[in-house]
Amino acid sequence: MAVIVALGAFLMTLAGGWAAQRVTDRRHLVLGLAGGLMLGVVGLDLLPEALHAAGDEFLGVPLALLLFVAGFLVAHVAERLLAVRQAAHGAENGQGHRVPQVGLTAAAAMVGHSLADGIALGAAFQVGGGMGVAVALAVITHDFADGFNTYTLTSLYGNDRRKAQLMLFADAAAPVVGAASTLLFTLPEEPLGAYLGFFGGVLLYLAAAEILPEAHHKHPALSTLLCTVGGVAGIWLVVGLAD
Template identity: 30%
Template sequence: MEAMTQALILAGVALFTALVAGGIPIMRGAQSEERQKMMTGVAAGVLLASALLVALPEGFALTLSANPNIDSLWMGGAIIAGFILMLILEAYGFGHDIHEEHHDHEHDHGHGHVHHPTNARSVVLGLSIHALTDGLAIGAAVASGEVSIALAVAVGVIAHKIPAAFSIGIFSMHERNDTKAAWKDLMLFSIAAPITIMLAFILLGDVSEQWIGLAILFSGGTFLYVATVDVLPDVHHADTGKKALLHVIIGVAIMMIVLIGLDLSGLISHAH
């Protein structure tokens, strides 16, 4: 399969998944908070495993294969840059932890350390910005020419987009109480990643594997931030800590099963 076709398919899957997941609460109304927490925890586990088992190892391998003498600070710096970017966005009100925003908006569960945006627009804009980094991860993975990397990264990203889109549907309907406005919010979020997938693929298609590897490492840093911040509030809470841990472990197990499946199918190749 040609790389362009891969990019288009993954962009289409990301768009479709986000629209379906976000459309459910818009069309069906209020959803179980427990279900939302479970989806978020499992998705965080999938994303965490995607970062530690795919994005970071493959990013290192690609970078070193292109430039064996590269200073390790470049690689570590790319990871830190991704993590810090997410932290900066969070600090300036463009947070991605919408499930916590909505949860705390209605109930005081002692999560006073979580930043709360004042309106739905800032929440949707923040999540859409985060979705742009998701698209970068998939686009860079496709540009690497390694089908296994692209598939594994896409699984992690798309798994995380499901609860994010679901939460946008809930939050937007709650704040706006307008179905048409909620669909507009969801569409803005849904198209962000596909656009960046294609842009990243096109822009990185003709560059050295060193820069593709660094882009994947940068994405790995964003994955680490998002995955940990998603579940930390629940892990720190005595009533939800063990359940949140279980959800993350389930997510990690799912990702490992996916990787084993890719390995057995012969799709995983480490010949960079």
């Protein structure tokens, strides 16, 4: 049953990526919405789930929060190092560009998140039908945002359309692979919570330091801000319905 539901997530992810491709003439609105969706996913979905699953504290601070901060810092350091390296090459060539590897790395993190979604889906159906339905609703509905963000992140950093579509397909297939894996084994809750905390920090950095500033750079319009707020509100609605 979990694998069948994951196929729905597969289609929803592709639909999100397709939507991101079709609105290229309103790029600032796309980025504003993507930033809002990512902020909502991190603050209202990933972080609460990580805090619940990871549980343990280290020196008085929940492990999930420590890894959340670590993920933010790792993303910042990695982006700065890649930017410095690219700037050096740009100086040699007389030009500067965004770093495509950052987009691919961010999209790969989205694939990892979707894989964790599939594993959580399979584990929920192992617990019971009611739990499986609740998790299925959450996974399927927010996978539209995952597909939207995966395509946007990949293309934002200068990767071509083929690479963006390849990462989108990998993100769409990940929940199916994750759900199928639970037929063979069950992932302990604590490592999954730790991963979600770290991944949440990475996503928050990308949303706050890259996507939202880019959205408002050339189009500081009210419509862009409303798209961001709407993205957060949409994830809040999804989380509320899933609960």
